[in-house]
Amino acid sequence: MEFGPYLFIASLEGAITAAVLALTAVGLSIVFGIMRVVNVAHGEFFMLGAVIAWWVTSMITAHPALGFVAALIVAPLLVGLLAIVSDHLVLRRINYDPERTIVATIGLLYVIQQTTLMTFGPEARPVEAPFNKRIALPWFELGENGFVLTWPWGLSTTTYKLAVIAAAIVILLILWLVMSRTRLGLIMRATQLDSEMAQAHGIHVDKVYALVFGLGAGLAALGAVLIVPIQQAHYLMGGDPLLLSFIVVIIGGLGSVAGTIVAAVLIGMSDGIISVFFTPTLAKIIATLLVAFVLVFRPQGLFGKPER
Amino acid sequence: MTDSSNVPPKKSATDKSRRTALKSIAAGAGVVAASGTLPGLLGHAQAQSAEPIRIGFQVHRTGIGAAYGRWYDRTTEAVVKRINEEGGINGRPIEIVAEDDGTDPKRGAEVVEKFANQHKCDLAFGTLFSHVVFGSAPRAGELKIPYFVVSEGHHVASGKLNRYTLQPGITDVKSQVEAMGPFIANNLGKKVTMIFPDFAFGHDHRDYFTAAFENQGGTILEKIAIPPTETSFTKYFPKIPRDTEVIYHVMVGPAVLTFVKELGEFFGPSKPEIFGFIDSLEAVDLASPGLEFLEGTYFWEGMPRYAQADQSEFDKTYRAAVGVDENGASVSDPKDVSTYAHMFGCWETLYVVKAGMEASGYKGPDDRQKLIEAVEAMSDMPHSNEHPQGAKRFNGKTHQTFGHQYISKVDNGKLVLAHTTSIEDTLYEDEVDYTKQAF
Numbered sequence: 001m002e003f004g005p006y007l008f009i010a011s012l013e014g015a016i017t018a019a020v021l022a023l024t025a026v027g028l029s030i031v032f033g034i035m036r037v038v039n040v041a042h043g044e045f046f047m048l049g050a051v052i053a054w055w056v057t058s059m060i061t062a063h064p065a066l067g068f069v070a071a072l073i074v075a076p077l078l079v080g081l082l083a084i085v086s087d088h089l090v091l092r093r094i095n096y097d098p099e100r101t102i103v104a105t106i107g108l109l110y111v112i113q114q115t116t117l118m119t120f121g122p123e124a125r126p127v128e129a130p131f132n133k134r135i136a137l138p139w140f141e142l143g144e145n146g147f148v149l150t151w152p153w154g155l156s157t158t159t160y161k162l163a164v165i166a167a168a169i170v171i172l173l174i175l176w177l178v179m180s181r182t183r184l185g186l187i188m189r190a191t192q193l194d195s196e197m198a199q200a201h202g203i204h205v206d207k208v209y210a211l212v213f214g215l216g217a218g219l220a221a222l223g224a225v226l227i228v229p230i231q232q233a234h235y236l237m238g239g240d241p242l243l244l245s246f247i248v249v250i251i252g253g254l255g256s257v258a259g260t261i262v263a264a265v266l267i268g269m270s271d272g273i274i275s276v277f278f279t280p281t282l283a284k285i286i287a288t289l290l291v292a293f294v295l296v297f298r299p300q301g302l303f304g305k306p307e308r
Numbered sequence: 309m310t311d312s313s314n315v316p317p318k319k320s321a322t323d324k325s326r327r328t329a330l331k332s333i334a335a336g337a338g339v340v341a342a343s344g345t346l347p348g349l350l351g352h353a354q355a356q357s358a359e360p361i362r363i364g365f366q367v368h369r370t371g372i373g374a375a376y377g378r379w380y381d382r383t384t385e386a387v388v389k390r391i392n393e394e395g396g397i398n399g400r401p402i403e404i405v406a407e408d409d410g411t412d413p414k415r416g417a418e419v420v421e422k423f424a425n426q427h428k429c430d431l432a433f434g435t436l437f438s439h440v441v442f443g444s445a446p447r448a449g450e451l452k453i454p455y456f457v458v459s460e461g462h463h464v465a466s467g468k469l470n471r472y473t474l475q476p477g478i479t480d481v482k483s484q485v486e487a488m489g490p491f492i493a494n495n496l497g498k499k500v501t502m503i504f505p506d507f508a509f510g511h512d513h514r515d516y517f518t519a520a521f522e523n524q525g526g527t528i529l530e531k532i533a534i535p536p537t538e539t540s541f542t543k544y545f546p547k548i549p550r551d552t553e554v555i556y557h558v559m560v561g562p563a564v565l566t567f568v569k570e571l572g573e574f575f576g577p578s579k580p581e582i583f584g585f586i587d588s589l590e591a592v593d594l595a596s597p598g599l600e601f602l603e604g605t606y607f608w609e610g611m612p613r614y615a616q617a618d619q620s621e622f623d624k625t626y627r628a629a630v631g632v633d634e635n636g637a638s639v640s641d642p643k644d645v646s647t648y649a650h651m652f653g654c655w656e657t658l659y660v661v662k663a664g665m666e667a668s669g670y671k672g673p674d675d676r677q678k679l680i681e682a683v684e685a686m687s688d689m690p691h692s693n694e695h696p697q698g699a700k701r702f703n704g705k706t707h708q709t710f711g712h713q714y715i716s717k718v719d720n721g722k723l724v725l726a727h728t729t730s731i732e733d734t735l736y737e738d739e740v741d742y743t744k745q746a747f
């Protein structure tokens with residue numbers, strides 16, 4: 001394939017990775033930003049989203065779109081609820097102590113992963129996309145008669161893949177509106193800035209924490225529901241999103257939603273492009289190296305505020 | 309519950325500096341990276357009964373080989389039941405001791421060790437994924453326990469392993485592609501692009517198909533290696549050169565359906581000829597949405613998944629014993645599609661073990677060397693209930709069996725047998741003589 005169309009298809013694939021990664025990483029980022037805890041089980045919430053999507057769609061068989069829409073609602077709700085319960089049963093008991101939270105969420109990771117293995121099984125299971133049509137994409141070439149429209153071999157995408165990118169943008173916009181324009185967002189931001197002062201002003205910090213933990217997990221699940229018609233549900237699928245989310249959150253700036261999104265686009269796109277032109281391993285090497293550089297030279301992340 | 313909910317979060321939890329917080333998030337990331345090494349769930353050892361022959365079954369219950377493992381498990385169960393009903397081996401029943409290896413080479417070696425030292429098995433058996441065989445075989449050699457693999461990899465016949473490792477129940481990739489080369493060159497095209505998984509099994513395809521195909525006057529335009537854990541594939545396809553006449557694909561892992569679907573989406577209406585190894589769609593329903601483009605394309609099959617018009621009596625018996633319907637799916641769940649092109653290897657291998665033990669008068673672990681010598685002495689095995697995939701010719705020097713290969717065409721969403729190769733088509737020169745190695 002010519003270089004131009006090749007780059008175009010690589011960018012498109014990268015954009016899908018970026019879209020899903022942005023949703024997942026934003027979930028991790030707000031949990032970290034507001035609660036100051038590292039949720040190692042975040043990838044498993046992602047995986048659960050995909051598994052529940054498979055479960056819901058295999059129960060509702062009338063039309064693939066019907067099951068999928070149900071999954072879009074049910075999966076994030078159930079996963080969010082599970083997160084709230086685990087916040088109540090585990091995280092609150094250890095007072096959100098950062099080190100102990102890491103260990104506790106590792107435990108949670110294994111509980112969720114092994115329970116899925118024992119119930120859902122080790123197979124990869126497909127979820128049918130609500131709609132999926134191949135679109136051949138045009139390309140412009142500078143010929144003798146100026147720009148000519150061509151249709152290069154293989155340059156294509158599907159309607160569903162484009163819809164995933166659009167859906168991610170819409171969800172992130174809604175999240176931004178909630179965080180910046182609503183009373184709920186105000187409470188969350190107040191808790192993030194100074195939880196003791198927020199409590200002194202009558203905010204139920206405990207409830208905010210539970211809600212934020214549920215919201216973070218729900219966002220991961222939502223990302224998974226969007227990607228599962230492309231990738232299939234599998235009990236080990238949470239590993240990669242978790243590592244990439246960590247990378248994105250560190251590069252973007254801890255707790256900075258805008259930074260997380262920018263970093264997700266950066267990492268997702270570079271992952272797509274580098275793995276196409278070189279190797280997928282090199283893409284991971286570069287991303288991790290970038291994390292090291294950020295930690296050394298700008299520990300607050302690209303968009304994080306410097307230490308108070 | 310009530311008292312703890314009134315306790316405000318500790319100061320330390322909320323007032324951490326960003327530097328401290330960063331440390332903890334980085335530590336978290338490190339732990340995540342390390343956590344992949346934790347072993348999966350352990351299989352359960354079965355209770356001991358009077359004097360059975362204990363066969364350690366190394367099975368991919370979890371990890372990327374899980375779908376194969378499930379069916380290897382069912383086939384093994386069926387053949388053990390049948391052999392035991394027929395009176396067992398030398399009058400002793402077989403007892404299977406199954407252990408999950410997580411499709412992981414390191415765990416594989418540990419499992420072999422458990423069979424030899426802890427479970428006191430007579431032999432080890434069953435591994436499919438070639439990297440697990442590579443990881444486990446040296447340990448089997450050190451522990452001097454016979455290791456019967458059902459793997460397809462060329463590693464056994466290549467001489468890289470040892471006298472204790474044998475593959476008498478399934479043919480290897482080198483012999484398979486040796487026989488596919490002429491068919492592709494004569495029927496589909498001379499310019500091929502190969503897509504294969506980036507580990508030992510895929511490299512066998514890359515190396516031996518390239519050689520076999522170039523012997524036919526064909527050229528390999530591009531070799532695209534994809535990690536077996538990959539989940540998205542479109543980004544690899546632009547590397548396919550425009551003048552490709554035939555796509556040669558073989559893929560494994562949990563995402564094979566995505567792989568084939570995205571291949572179809574990439575080409576759309578202007579696809580080249582496609583020749584695939586059924587590995588790319590093992591345990592996947594050919595009627596899955598998105599696979600319609602495969603109509604008219606060809607697949608190598610180790611054994612035809614769909615019951616053919618001229619189905620042999622032996623295939624009927626075998627299919628019924630394992631519980632597979634005429635479409636290659638479980639009789640109890642038509643969506644649970646089998647790994648029909650590979651799992652016969654478990655059935656045939658255990659019959660070879662039975663024949664070997666009977667020929668050598670096997671009594672216990674002290675007779676392990678006699679068992680290996682008895683198997684090494686074997687040669688032709690007729691098409692029978694013991695060898696339902698077809699006749700075999702075992703080469704005692706290379707520890708590898710040879711057999712017929714099947715090429716099927718997708719016709720109305722089903723695989724219909726188009727060509728059967730002879731055993732002679734699949735032969736190649738010996739690369740090793742294990743019988744000269746000391747035990």
